[in-house]
Amino acid sequence: MPRPPVDYIERTREQYASLGYPPYQWIHNEDEPPFAAVSKSLAESRIGLIASGGIYREGQIAFHYRDDFSFRIIPSDTGKSTLRVTHFAYDVTDARSDPNVVFPLETLRAEARERGIAEVGPNAYTFMGGIYSVRKVRERLAAALAERMEDDAVDAALLVPA
């Protein structure tokens, strides 16, 4: 029998308590989320990709681990062999071996090639999700990425945490 999902909020609470830290303040959004109706079929849709697993491309400045809320622009035709992964909060072994596990760009391209979707957005966007400032994420990073999605005229954005 499958067991219930790992409760990472609870395990973080336990870990912080064992280290003598005050509890981590998770965001809780109680309101009903904004919901845009889908007006096109998948086959007609341009899909954008945003991933927070610390992916960068060879030649780009890597992420640092102290509230780095910068992002990287990765052209959608970027080959897997030039992708790199850096992050302090999860085991990056498999992501470095096959970036598709946290950054399904190649997978989306395959879907577009076989006409499951119309196309992938012109760029994918990546950041390193270990950012402890909700304010910086909400007011600066999320706002900038939403603007990129609009500029890229995507019909939907696929968000992939790690």
Added chain:
Amino acid sequence: MSSAWSITAAVNPPRAVYLDFPLGHTAGKPHDPALQRRILRDTLEALVTIDTPGTIRRLPYRWAEDDAWKDLVMRPDPGGSGGDDRIERHPDPQYQYEEDRVTAEAAFERDGCPSCVFLA
């Protein structure tokens, strides 16, 4: 896409799919493009079929025959001292390869890395 049910439920996004895999595998298993494709298709299907805001749809894949991996998550030293195993939060770029640093710093000197966006 999410592999952390409680966090995603707290964030409460408009639509989500939940994949019960260890963190770092939100879009599938490494070197298994067929599984990665199935997971992506299910995810895209959720985009066009979820009609209740805040729905988290559970995907039907399992990491392994049993769920023993769940005992080790964030408990890297079972029965041990339970110290802080987290990586230090370095304030300078952390490259996967040292060569990346050389290439990136040279490129940055040249054109400032226009594909790196540093927000104020």
